Amino acid sequence: MATTFAALIYRPDQIPDRALAQGFAVALGGWDVAAPRLFVAPLPGVPGFSAAFYASGEPAGAAGDELDHLADLFEDELSPPVAVLDAAAELGHPEAKVFALVFSEEVVHDDGWRFEASGYLRYFVREGEEGLEAGVQTPDRSDLLEIDVDLPEGATEQEERDATDRAIRPHRGSTFLAAELGAPVLGALMGALFAPERRVDVRLVEPGPASIEAETRRLNRVLRREDGRGAPAAPPPIGGVAPPAAYEAFARTYDWTDPADPQDLYRELAIGAVEGTLRFFREDELRALAREPGWEAAAGRELYPIAKLSGSALGGAPAQRTTIALGADGEQLWVVRDGASAAPAGPTFGELLRYLSLGWSRRSDAEEDFIGALMLRARLRSLAG
Template sequence: MATTFAALIFRPAEIPDRALSQGFAVALGGFDVASPRLFIAPLPGVPGFSAAYYSSGEPAGSGDDELDHLSELFEDELSPPVAVLDAAAELGHPGATVFALVFSEEVVHDDGWRFEASGFVRHFVREGEEGIEAGVETPDRSDLVEVDVDLPETATAQEERDATDRAIRPLRGSTFLADELGAPVLAALMGGLFAPERRVAVRLVEPGPASIVDEVTRLNRVLRREDGRGAPASPPPVRGVAAPPTYAAFARAYDWADPADPEDLYRELAIGAVEGTLRFLREDELRGHEREPGWEAAAARQLYPIARLSGSALGGGAAQRAIVALAADGEALWVVRGGTSAAPAGPTFGELLRYLSLGWSRRSDAEEDFIGALMLRARLRSLGG
């Protein structure tokens, strides 16, 4: 079977798993893929380097479709290597270098890259409309030429293949990477592809209570608030539904009593179906949901109310109200109207908190890319994508 893959080549000391996860998630913000993931493997024969193989999670189908997706993703201005470098810099590794290869045996496609903070270099060969073409790109240069293969009229198919291989070998992206890394990169990548060491999920924000605490602390810092001020002893159950552990962690870390902002309103939100003005529910409001008309249906779905949402953006022109509720997994958010009608909110709990902190920050270019990815992913999820 012909092999098609895209891989990021990196030094684990420079690129932690969180940078890989976040970087690919940012690059994939506007792509509607099923369940993107990364498989990590050390590269045999290339000491100190590992590879992250990207999979879209789509059902196996046409190799051409897969190659089209990989090419579009890695040729995008905000490609996975660029976003991974941004994430690595945020995590304390601003001088990292990464390499990438998009490769297919089904057609001639061998596209190699080196990325660092100062820019990139790209070498590739591929099948174009008029035949095989080769190119070199940098931020200041873009050269593209057709590859001529001299063959006698009597050449056999095998002789044509051999001559083509000789002509394109020095122009291949994998040849460029082999020179950069001083090792036969393509053979190493083929070996690692079939011997993954572990899997890394692709996420903008990690799930779990510890991650939620980090996000709340970030939000408090942005708003110049105090961690845990006025926090309840323990969030009460609502209609028999206990608070998920992520919400309990949020409640302990959030600033519930900022004297400079007693209303505690987040206005003009627009992320997925979370549109309008949001206010996190206080303990007495949570207890009030024991009597909220119609909330039995939401409780039957194990939804826990966490915030009230209001504003004309909810539809109908006049001001409307809804509840943002947290699913039992502590990650998925739902917008509940009338206690009965529930629809996916779009962002996860952690993503909503990061959106709030970024929304009230002076953002860097990398943070602008991050909030853009948050909004794109939330939009796709809220539409059922």
């Protein structure tokens, strides 16, 4: 069976799993893929390096369709290696360097890259519209040439394959990467591809109480607030639904009584179906909501209310009472209208908190990419729901 893959080659001491997960998630922000994930393994014969193989999660189809997706994704201006480097720099590794290979045996496609903060270098060979072509590319240079294969008259299929291999070998991305890393990279990648060590889920923000606490502290820093000021002793159950552990982490960390902003309103939000002005519920508001019979339907779905959403100052108030609720998994957010109908909000709880902190920050180019990915991903989820 012909093999097609896209792999990132990196040093784990420079690129932690969080940088991989975040970088690929940012690059995939506007791509409608089912369940993107990475499979990671040490790279045999290349000490100190690992490989992360990307899988879109789409149903298996024609190899050409998968290759088209991989080629388009890695050729994008905000490609996974670029976004992974941005994430690594954010995590304290601005010196990081990554390599990438998009490869297929189904057709001739061997595309190798080296990425670092100063730029990139790319060598590739592929089947173009007019036949085999090879190229070299940097941010300031792009050279493309057609490859002629000299064949003797009456050459056999094997002789044709051998002649083609000799003609393209100097131009292969895998040949370039072998020289860069001082080892035969393609064979090592083939070995690692079929012996993955672990899976890394592609996420913009990790779920779970520890991540939510970290995101809440980030938001407090951006707003110049104090962690845990005015925090309730314990969030109450609402409609028989206990608060998810992620919400408990938020509640004990958030600044509930900032004297500089007693209204505590987040205005003009626009992420997925969360549009308008948001205010996190205080304890008395939660208890009042619990007494309303209209909330029974939402409670039956094990939803826990965390915030109310009112109309934008530009668009007016919504006709229905709108609540943002957290699912039992502590990750998924829902928009609940009049306590009954519920639809996916789009962002996860952690993504909403990061969106809020970025929205009130002076953003770097990498952070602009991140908030753009947050909004694109949330929009796709809300439409799919």
